[in-house]
Amino acid sequence: MEKKNLDWSNLGFGYMKTDKRFVANFKDGAWDDGVITEDDKVVISECAGVLQYAQTCFEGMKAYTTQDGHVVIFRPDMNAERMANSCRRLEMPIYPEDKFVEAVAKTVKANDAWVPPFGSGASLYIRPYMFGSNPVIGVKPADEYQFRILVTPVGPYFKGGAKPLTIKVSDFDRAAPHGTGHIKAGLNYAMSLHAIVTAHEEGYAENMYLDPATRTKVEETGGANFIFVTKDGKVVTPKSDSILPSITRRSLIYVAKEYLGLEVEEREVLFDEVKDFAECGLCGTAAVISPVGKIVNHGEEICFPSGMEKMGPTIQKLYDTLTGIQMGKIEAPKGWIYTVE
Numbered sequence: 001m002e003k004k005n006l007d008w009s010n011l012g013f014g015y016m017k018t019d020k021r022f023v024a025n026f027k028d029g030a031w032d033d034g035v036i037t038e039d040d041k042v043v044i045s046e047c048a049g050v051l052q053y054a055q056t057c058f059e060g061m062k063a064y065t066t067q068d069g070h071v072v073i074f075r076p077d078m079n080a081e082r083m084a085n086s087c088r089r090l091e092m093p094i095y096p097e098d099k100f101v102e103a104v105a106k107t108v109k110a111n112d113a114w115v116p117p118f119g120s121g122a123s124l125y126i127r128p129y130m131f132g133s134n135p136v137i138g139v140k141p142a143d144e145y146q147f148r149i150l151v152t153p154v155g156p157y158f159k160g161g162a163k164p165l166t167i168k169v170s171d172f173d174r175a176a177p178h179g180t181g182h183i184k185a186g187l188n189y190a191m192s193l194h195a196i197v198t199a200h201e202e203g204y205a206e207n208m209y210l211d212p213a214t215r216t217k218v219e220e221t222g223g224a225n226f227i228f229v230t231k232d233g234k235v236v237t238p239k240s241d242s243i244l245p246s247i248t249r250r251s252l253i254y255v256a257k258e259y260l261g262l263e264v265e266e267r268e269v270l271f272d273e274v275k276d277f278a279e280c281g282l283c284g285t286a287a288v289i290s291p292v293g294k295i296v297n298h299g300e301e302i303c304f305p306s307g308m309e310k311m312g313p314t315i316q317k318l319y320d321t322l323t324g325i326q327m328g329k330i331e332a333p334k335g336w337i338y339t340v341e
Helices: 049-053 076-089 097-110 186-201 247-259 271-276 313-326
Strands: 021-027 035-037 056-058 061-065 071-074 123-132 145-154 165-169 206-208 225-229 235-238 264-267 279-284 288-297 300-303 337-339
Touching: 021 097, 035 097, 049 123, 056 076, 056 186, 071 097, 076 097, 076 123, 076 247, 097 123, 097 145, 186 206, 225 247, 225 313, 235 247, 247 264, 247 279, 247 288, 247 313, 279 313, 288 313
Parallel strands: 165 206, 165 288, 235 264
Antiparallel strands: 021 035, 021 145, 056 123, 061 071, 061 123, 071 337, 123 145, 225 235, 225 279, 279 288, 288 300
């Protein structure tokens, strides 16, 4: 299929309507077969469960063109599993995990002309999502749901290189103890909007959220997990029941251990020890790793030795290795790369 005539190397990270999307409906206790459609409009009742009680969850992943010309998706089975867990917590019907992966692949294949070419620095962002679609006025789960997948070509998260970010310690809580912080629910992101707008107005790129119970331990940002490197080269990631289990973070941990031979710790990280780390990054689908150069806590600055000009050496190695795997330059662990036939 002939590629779209786009300036692939200068795409931003935003939504662009593509040709096709996948839609499936849950009614009378069962999912229909789902279809690929050109219709990008969602028509639901004014009293739909998603509009009244925010009963919705989503996923995010990417498809790439590899060095040898194949279109691949990075670990979609992990997204399927995480969405199933989100649905269980929100009392939503699970879209079967094998059918989830099939639907993602069908949607990517139907939009092959929109998959950026290798070497452009761009990728095809994939957004599966589900929501309660029938009228709900009493506080209860919906009876009917719609599962959809849209795709959109996106440019690299960073323009002109990954410059380290300055972030702040937030006065807000991202999630409640025993709440929904561990799932990818739309309501979690709605809660973070005021905090991120406030941070941006104050000149910061992101927020560091502490644990809501004691406010002494590092959790995550509004949309990414933390990864730290000690001065002796050990990789440390915070562990908490209210942190979203990032697929990128879990992949980076594997890469650190198995590809780079680094020691890794997944544990509670006290905020008081952050000042002693050599490097800090935020990891997620959009940028893989965003380096952090400075954290500000009510005027007190923590400046990492890796500086404000470039990624630290260990985070750079992690970034290069994982992106090399995603783009087909480095052999991937078994099952990590799904090739769209």
